[in-house]
Amino acid sequence: MKKISLLGATGSIGIQTLDVIREHPEEFSLAALSAGRNIPLCRKIISEFHPEFVSVKNKEDAEALRAEFPGTVFSYGPDGLQEAAVYYKTDILVNAVLGSVGLSPTLEAIKLGRPVAIANKETLVTAGHLVMEAAKQHGTQIIPVDSEHSAIFQALQGEREKNIERLVVTASGGSFRDRCRNELANVTVKEALNHPNWSMGAKITIDSATMMNKGLEVIEAHWLFSMPYEKISVLLHKESIIHSMVEFHDSSIIAQLGTPDMRVPIQYALSYPDRMPLPSGKRLRLEEIGKLHFAEMDFDRFRCLRFAYEAGKTGGTMPSVMNAANEVAVAAFLEGRIKFLEIEDLIEKALIAHKSSANPDLETIQAADSETRKFVKSLV
Numbered sequence: 001m002k003k004i005s006l007l008g009a010t011g012s013i014g015i016q017t018l019d020v021i022r023e024h025p026e027e028f029s030l031a032a033l034s035a036g037r038n039i040p041l042c043r044k045i046i047s048e049f050h051p052e053f054v055s056v057k058n059k060e061d062a063e064a065l066r067a068e069f070p071g072t073v074f075s076y077g078p079d080g081l082q083e084a085a086v087y088y089k090t091d092i093l094v095n096a097v098l099g100s101v102g103l104s105p106t107l108e109a110i111k112l113g114r115p116v117a118i119a120n121k122e123t124l125v126t127a128g129h130l131v132m133e134a135a136k137q138h139g140t141q142i143i144p145v146d147s148e149h150s151a152i153f154q155a156l157q158g159e160r161e162k163n164i165e166r167l168v169v170t171a172s173g174g175s176f177r178d179r180c181r182n183e184l185a186n187v188t189v190k191e192a193l194n195h196p197n198w199s200m201g202a203k204i205t206i207d208s209a210t211m212m213n214k215g216l217e218v219i220e221a222h223w224l225f226s227m228p229y230e231k232i233s234v235l236l237h238k239e240s241i242i243h244s245m246v247e248f249h250d251s252s253i254i255a256q257l258g259t260p261d262m263r264v265p266i267q268y269a270l271s272y273p274d275r276m277p278l279p280s281g282k283r284l285r286l287e288e289i290g291k292l293h294f295a296e297m298d299f300d301r302f303r304c305l306r307f308a309y310e311a312g313k314t315g316g317t318m319p320s321v322m323n324a325a326n327e328v329a330v331a332a333f334l335e336g337r338i339k340f341l342e343i344e345d346l347i348e349k350a351l352i353a354h355k356s357s358a359n360p361d362l363e364t365i366q367a368a369d370s371e372t373r374k375f376v377k378s379l380v
């Protein structure tokens, strides 16, 4: 029985992680969780899974829940998130919280040598050097949950790093993949949230439409697989059937395929190195799909992807600045305060205004993050 600590239990990845736990009651149980503001859902999860420890965003919510569930320990805020991540009875942390708030709890779990199944891509983008260094130092396993990185991780099983020619990260193209740039000026939030293949949280769905999601994933791949940016390519693949690939020196390409169902990479991260059935999952039938399509990435159409390669190559605090600017800009777009194309304009302004500090520690990263948030908010 693997006891799980789940950060972001009320989100898209969190809910699908609970689906996996529900399908395998003999193998997995939920020992600790964190939620944000969705208290009705949090309440339902507690009633079904009986976790021992729960953290929520606000103190008042924690107090109300404590009165309702006297057998559970409650906490709140950033400290609570951290306590949930390192809860002493858990065997693995699933980090499915949204945004750079996921960084400190991940680092704390790594220091305990606790395996981390990582969905929260902002952690690796902002502090990949600290995360991977700490994981090496403490012998902690970092297992990717993001579908592309899970695909690469699976394709690399039994392979040697020295034989890799390049990683190929596939991209669906997002909600506006069939529109040119001048058709994007007045797109609505509702249109942007209509992803062609995946059902995901709002923020990542917008990131997918701007191609920032792929930018974050390129940086994530750089750290997870210690691969130089020159050896990471992005390929448009509109069906999201091939979740990513690895090309080797001998020209062989190994790909991982499947239906667009995040429960598969989540379950693989939990059962790794084993595999388990997923009874309610739909099997891929290529004969029903017929054709798969591929196209080269256009960096002028998708400017955010260019920003991400540049920020990643610059390194230091630049990826944190890009990420923080993106988080603020996407939130402003979702609230209807800016237009879609202003997301990339704001990110560009933040990147231009910032002078990167090399090899930053956690405090420097957090300072760059909060200064950027202030700067971008002042422009919105």
Ligand SMILES: NC(=O)C1=CN([C@@H]2O[C@H](COP(=O)(O)OP(=O)(O)OC[C@H]3O[C@@H](n4cnc5c(N)ncnc54)[C@H](OP(=O)(O)O)[C@@H]3O)[C@@H](O)[C@H]2O)C=CC1
Pocket (backbone or CB within 6 Å): 007, 008, 009, 010, 011, 012, 013, 014, 034, 035, 036, 037, 038, 039, 056, 057, 081, 096, 097, 098, 099, 101, 119, 120, 121, 122, 145, 146, 147, 198, 199, 200, 201, 202, 203, 204, 262
């Ligand atoms: N969705 C997907 O298919 C994929 C997501 N990812 C990554 O996984 C992460 C989560 O994505 P997703 O599940 O879509 O996001 P959602 O927005 O659906 O869920 C986010 C979760 O984080 C919680 N949360 C948000 N802000 C805070 C905060 N400040 N403090 C504490 N908890 C907070 C939310 O709580 P509440 O709702 O209760 O307020 C919710 O539980 C992201 O980094 C994303 O890029 C990666 C691959 C695929």
Ligand SMILES: CC(=O)[C@@H](O)[C@H](O)COP(=O)(O)O
Pocket (backbone or CB within 6 Å): 146, 147, 148, 170, 171, 172, 173, 174, 198, 200, 207, 208, 209, 213, 214, 262
């Ligand atoms: C499910 C998942 O991993 C997402 O990151 C997904 O890949 C988004 O798809 P695109 O960014 O390719 O549109």
Ligand SMILES: [Mn+2]
Pocket (backbone or CB within 6 Å): 146, 147, 148, 217
């Ligand atoms: Mn992904």
